Amino acid sequence: MSFWVIDLVTALLSFVIAGVSGIFLVPFLHKIKFGQPIKTEDGPKWHAKKQGTPTMGGFMFIISTVITAIAAYWIYRWKTGIDTTDKESFKPFYMLLSCILFSASFGLIGFIDDYTKVARKNNDGLTPWQKIALQLVFSVGFLAAVHFFGDGSTCIELGFWRSPSLGIFYYILMIPVIIYLTNAVNLTDGVDGLCGSVTFVAMLIFTVCCSILKQNEMTCFTMALAGGCLGFLLWNLNPAKCFMGDTGSMFLGAAVTGVGLILHKHLLLLLVALVYIIEAFCCYTGKLLQDNQEEVRRGQTYIQDDAHTSSL
Numbered sequence: 001m002s003f004w005v006i007d008l009v010t011a012l013l014s015f016v017i018a019g020v021s022g023i024f025l026v027p028f029l030h031k032i033k034f035g036q037p038i039k040t041e042d043g044p045k046w047h048a049k050k051q052g053t054p055t056m057g058g059f060m061f062i063i064s065t066v067i068t069a070i071a072a073y074w075i076y077r078w079k080t081g082i083d084t085t086d087k088e089s090f091k092p093f094y095m096l097l098s099c100i101l102f103s104a105s106f107g108l109i110g111f112i113d114d115y116t117k118v119a120r121k122n123n124d125g126l127t128p129w130q131k132i133a134l135q136l137v138f139s140v141g142f143l144a145a146v147h148f149f150g151d152g153s154t155c156i157e158l159g160f161w162r163s164p165s166l167g168i169f170y171y172i173l174m175i176p177v178i179i180y181l182t183n184a185v186n187l188t189d190g191v192d193g194l195c196g197s198v199t200f201v202a203m204l205i206f207t208v209c210c211s212i213l214k215q216n217e218m219t220c221f222t223m224a225l226a227g228g229c230l231g232f233l234l235w236n237l238n239p240a241k242c243f244m245g246d247t248g249s250m251f252l253g254a255a256v257t258g259v260g261l262i263l264h265k266h267l268l269l270l271l272v273a274l275v276y277i278i279e280a281f282c283c284y285t286g287k288l289l290q291d292n293q294e295e296v297r298r299g300q301t302y303i304q305d306d307a308h309t310s311s312l
Contacts, residue, residue: 003076003216007207010072010220011227017064018231022057026235026242029054034118053240056114058248060235061196061228062107065221065255066100068228072220091149092217098145099221099258105138106182106254110246125246132179138254139178143171146261158267174261181273182253184280189249192238199252200229202272206259209268218262225255 034054073096077089113125126134154170156163166173189195203226210218229252235242244252256276260269270277 003080003211003219006072006076006079007219007223010068011223011230014061014064014068014224014227015231017067018060018228019234020231021060021063022232022235022242025057025060026054029056029242034114053243055118055243055245056111056247057232057235057242058107058110058244058251060242061225061232061244061248062104062251064228064231065224066104069096069100069221069224072224073217076217076220092215094145094149095262096217096221098142098149099218099255099262102138102142102145102258103251103254105141106135107247107251109134109138110186110248110250113250114245114247131183135179135182136175139175140171142178142254142258143174143261147171150262151264153264156266157264178254178257178261180280181257181269181276182250184273184276185253185256186246186249187283188276188279189244189246190279192240193233193236195244195249195252196229196233196236198275199256200226200233202256203229203259205272206256206263209263209265210259213263213265215263218259221255222259225252 034056073093077093109126109131113131116125117123154166154168156166156170156173185195185199188198203222207219207222207226210216210222232244232248236244253276256273257269260266260272263269
């Protein structure tokens with residue numbers, strides 16, 4: 001059986017599991033009142049109608065991806081007749097498992113953040129420093145796994161240019177890359193269907209690249225996640241019946257970053273994540289402009305009040 005057949009079946013099964021799970025998950029989230037709090041003062045007023053839409057819908061593609069990716073890997077090993085007594089043959093599985101656990105760990109951070117927001121019934125979840133601290137811990141763990149089970153290279157690959165070996169500085173440099181990119185994916189989840197559809201395309205691109213680079217085992221994960229995103233979009237396209245929440249977007253962010261770093265193709269990662277990077281840049285610059293405008297308005301109000309007081 002060709003691995004392409006396995007990949008297509010994996011994507012189809014993940015799509016079905018994610019789509020069907022929404023039939024049970026969305027009513028359950030409604031029942032326990034896990035609705036998304038919406039900040040209307042910092043955004044458009046029409047966002048208010050989304051108040052209470054169930055969040056944590058990311059569990060749809062998280063569950064479908066983990067189940068089908070692991071199952072596809074073992075079917076792939078069985079059909080290709082890989083020697084199971086060879087310890088080296090398990091390295092691809094360890095890398096696949098590292099990527100799944102890395103994604104799940106970031107999904108856990110998102111879940112804690114979502115649950116905190118729902119419990120407090122406002123949009124204040126974990127503080128930025130709490131998130132960064134947890135992301136730092138899980139990023140270090142993932143990079144350690146990549147070092148021990150991957151190729152161990154500490155060079156940066158940018159197409160036709162390859163840096164000298166950077167040693168431990170490579171891992172120090174990759175930590176802020178991971179944190180920025182995962183949070184960039186999180187920020188992309190602001191419009192119905194946007195993050196899921198962009199990640200669906202990203203996983204298809206990664207699937208092709210994994211095949212070219214003979215990393216066939218990783219396509220079990222990329223195709224499983226692609227199918228899961230498509231199944232989730234049945235519930236998330238405008239008007240969204242469910243949001244993925246930080247539970248889902250943090251999982252997707254770690255998945256995109258994890259696959260790129262496992263392939264050790266940094267230029268490819270930047271190109272695939274370009275939409276997320278631009279979205280995050282726009283969000284950050286927009287917030288800075290908004291803060292500057294508020295400072296100007298406060299200054300103008302102070303001057304007017306001071307002038308009024310002086311005239312009295």
